[in-house]
Amino acid sequence: MIKLKLYNTLSRELENFESIHPNKVGIYVCGPTVYGAPHLGHVRGPIVFDVLRRLLDSLNYKVRFVKNITDVGHLVGDADEGEDKLQKQAKIEQIEPMEIAQIYTDMYNNVMDKMNILRPSIEPKASGHIIEQIELIQEIIEKGYAYHVNGSVYFDVDSYNKKYPYGELSGRIIEDLVAGAATQNRTLDGQEEKRNPHDFALWKKASPEHLMQWTSPWGKGFPGWHIECSAMSVKYLGKHFDIHGGGMDLLFPHHECEIAQCKASNDVNPANYWIHHNMVTINGQKMAKSLNNGIKVEELFDGNHDLLSRGFSPEVLRFSVLQAHYRSTLDFSEDALIAAEKGLKRLEFAESLLDKLEAKSNNTTTVTDLDESIEKALLDDLNTPIVIAQLFELARRINLVNDGNEEFSSQTIEQAKSIFKKYFRGILGIKPLSSESSDMLNQVIEFLINIRKTAKMEKNYPLSDQIRIYLQSIGIELMDSKEGTNWKFN
Ligand SMILES: [Zn+2]
Structure with a gap:
């Protein structure tokens, strides 16, 4: 039997997947920061990791899939400066930060449901795990890898780096970080408190007007962005689990910091396999406010955006995401979506023909080769574009039979049906169009x-x-x- 191979960012190699516990897999995926409506940049990760989860299910693993909701601690600057993203939005909408979290969590999950993404086994919220985060920070201080200054706590990268290699995931080395940090504005919030500019916040002191704050051993404050994922992944999956996933944009600093926090407290990298999906572009360009190309998912569904002349169904969106390999960049354009829709209709039509074909018993065409090549492609680091190409080949053969140019046995018809059911509907998770x-x-x-x-x-x-x-x-x-x-x- 062929084994599942996954590309591990940690080793920069394609590796055979072996679970820590027989027939069980623990996966942690970094979830959304819930302060705005989900846009096209938010859909790729969930779809990719949903396919991985469904594939592991089909290989008879019992999967525990944890995806967090970041509702506190993620600051506007994506580092240790700026306002909390939720708090900023709460001020704009003039409601409670927790209302913001609720509104956008519901909106996010609604979009996930439409795209047929299985709900996580556990969906922990950062704000619901403040105690766990404080305990983890205390442990890191006790081990000597963090220090307390004026109500805030920072991770001591230099002292950590004496024992563990900081930068093992991203390949960044301390010297680069020092050079990079030297060019930063030293007056940034909290920078003057750090022993070294590349240290990062585990806990931040809150000013009285800060809306979300909690009592801690260091006074009133709130957690840093990275500590929640370490605290919650370890709580629900153990100190050492199988797969940690996320977008390439999270590789540094977020995932690098997660590894450092876990090693500092537990002496072990939390995950065996670090899986990262590549980013999306719109009409060949990065998404940016100035380009007005940040298409929200609901806008794509109803066609309500300047870059679209009409809407596309969630099935088309899911299918078009899977037409690219998860480690390649993925470009969205109206033309690409129209092509995906056409392709999807062609596959559905071929699938529907299977109920009408008349089975023959002599000189029949087989589809066994396709069954095998699809399984092989999935096990080869989730090669969904090959899977889809093979499904098109299956559709081509079905059409030949329908036109009377070739013949299928009843067994082959059943096999073709099971390919659609298992791979197209099951693992790729494509629901029937509308x-x-x-x-x-x-x-x-x-x-x-x-x-x-x-x-x-x-x-x-x-x-x-x-x-x-x-x-x-x-x-x-x-x-x-x-x-x-x-x-x-x-
Ligand atoms: Zn995370």
């Missing part, structure tokens, strides 16, 4: 058929004719037989 609206249409037509049946029984022929003629006028034909009434598109 299944909701076609379900509703079905129900409405069935309802009209029942009214017509009652009308006929009551000899109300004008009404029964009216229903039939109306449906015909919108392209739906009713077919009466002894068994009842069926319908089809005309």
Whole structure:
């Protein structure tokens, strides 16, 4: 049997995946900072790690999938300076920071549901784990890798680096960091308190007007951004778990700091495999406020954005994300989305033909090679573009059979159905296109058929004719037989 291989950022190599405990996998993925509506930059990670989770499920692992919600401590500058992102938004919207967190957590999860992303096994919030974070900071101080200054606590990178290599994940070395920090503005908030400019905050003293603050051994304050992920991953997955995931933008400083915090307190890198997905661009450009190209996910669904002439369904979005390998950059454009939609419809159509094909028993074409190559591609570091290419090849063969140019045995038809079910619907997680609206249409037509049946029984022929003629006028034909009434598109 072929083994699952994953690219580990830590070793910079493709490695065979081995779980720490037999048949169990613990995954921690850095979740959203909930202060705004999710945009296209937020969808790739969840889709990629959802496919990984579904793949591990299919390999009979019991997966515990933890994804946090950052609702405190993530500052506007993405480092130790600036205002808390939620607090800033709360002031703009003039509501409580926790209301901001609730509104945008709900919005985020709503978008995740639409894209058929399985909810995490555990979804811990930073604000609900202040005690765990304080305890972890205390441990790091006791071990000698952090220091307290004037109500704030900083991680002592130099003293850590004497025992552990700081920068092992990102490949950055202390000398570079020192040079980089020297060019920074030394008057930035808290910089003058640090022993070294590359030290980072574990706990920050809060000014009286700061909205979110808690009592700690160092006075009133709030946690740094990196400490929550160390505290919560260890709490729910143990000191040493299997997979830690996130975007490449989190590699440094966030994940580097997570490793340092965990090693400083537990003497072990928290995760065996560090998996990072690449970033997204819009029409070939990075997303930026000045370019007005930050498309929100809901805007993509309803087409309400200057860069779009119409909306695209969540299935199309999910499919288009999986058309690129997760370690390559992914470019969104309207043309790419239209192409993805066409491709998706082609696959769905081929899938629907399988119910109508007539099985033959001689000289039939097989699909076993595709079954094998799809599994192989998935196990090869989640190579979803190859999986999709093989699904298109399957669709091509189905069309040949449908056109009478080739033949399938009944066994092959069943195998083709199971490929769609297991890989296309199951692991890639693509729901039928607008299944909701076609379900509703079905129900409405069935309802009209029942009214017509009652009308006929009551000899109300004008009404029964009216229903039939109306449906015909919108392209739906009713077919009466002894068994009842069926319908089809005309
Ligand atoms: Zn994190």
